Amino acid sequence: MLVSKGRVLVAMSGGVDSSVSAALLKAQGYEVIGAMMRFWPDNKKDDCFETCCSPDAAYEARRVADIVGVPFYLLDYREEFQEKIIDPFIAGYAAGETPNPCVNCNTRVKFDSLLKKARMLGCDFVATGHYVIREGNALFRGDPKKDQTYFLWGTPKEAIPHMMFPVGHLEKPQVRAIAEQYGLPTAKKPESQNICFVQGDLKEFLSNHLTARPGPLVDLETGEVIGEHAGAQFYTVGQKKGLGLFKTHLERYVVRVNPATNEVIVGPREACLWSGLEAREVNLLVEPEELPETLEVQVRYRTKPVLGKVERLGDGGMTVRLAEPQFAVTPGQSMVLYQGDRLLGGGFIQRPLYNGLETGFRGTPRTLVTG
CATH class of the missing domain: 2.40.30.10 (Translation factors)
Structure with missing residues (x-):
């Protein structure tokens, strides 16, 4: 009789990395439970969420769980995702920042709320398809081309011993080859590059949540107004395109976004260099x-x-x-x-x-x- 190495809750996104993670852990003798966090609302449009979080992705994840031979659960995180991820994302742009929601998702949902759920299910670990290597209580970079430690800096220290990254030591082509060996339907699935809850144009998404107020483009060096912006929330530091300054000889970049005065400050590239x-x-x-x-x-x-x-x-x-x-x-x-x-x-x-x-x-x- 095979003795289980422990019970693992695998966060399955419907992509190849988490699919292979579940298959590898099952083969290594762990008791695996597959789970997908539901983020999309009941009234979602077909293009509301990207492939990693869509109902279609949930269907793919369930198919993979059936092939691997593990139970699969769809966990409702709609309210929590709205409160902890989407609302702060919108608020960040309103405050003149350029937020990265993946950091918050890993910190506040996957390795916080989901870890608590795993413990309720009697699991010893939470596993994901991140390209990260864990050694004891330390996290290290995985495949240099795919390394995702950058998104895990907010992980609570006490959570690290309970984290598993089955594909962390592999390269992407190796992961796809393993998926092919197991006959997983996600083997050739393309990667999701966009923010999961922003399908298509970010400007359009922000326009649906924030009121755009045109205002002055102010030159850093002269203090003069040299153009008009479409809304401060649409601009980010270092941006060059979309400033509407093609009629001038100036090469300008966004240096600072000031929502309080509704100004976007622009200047030469050197002004965007900071030490x-x-x-x-x-x-x-x-x-x-x-x-x-x-x-x-x-x-x-x-x-x-x-x-x-x-x-x-x-x-x-x-x-x-x-x-x-x-x-x-x-x-x-x-x-x-x-x-x-x-x-x-x-x-x-x-x-x-x-x-x-x-x-x-x-x-x-x-x-x-x-x-």
């Missing part, structure tokens, strides 16, 4: 005194990390100085800390600091204030 930042809602996966003197900081999912130093840490916030100026350090995005491949934590960018022309990195004293 520091302040972050809020900081979460560390190590003790503060364990932070290395020099660590690596990543300010966008698709950008390479750069060396940085923590200048201040306390009261839920952090100030970081960067060795190299970074383009478009954007409020609402995530600042994520690493030591090599190990994830140390992160926070939401509150505001950029220090114009990129004066890095001041070498010789900057480190004053680590905690508490």
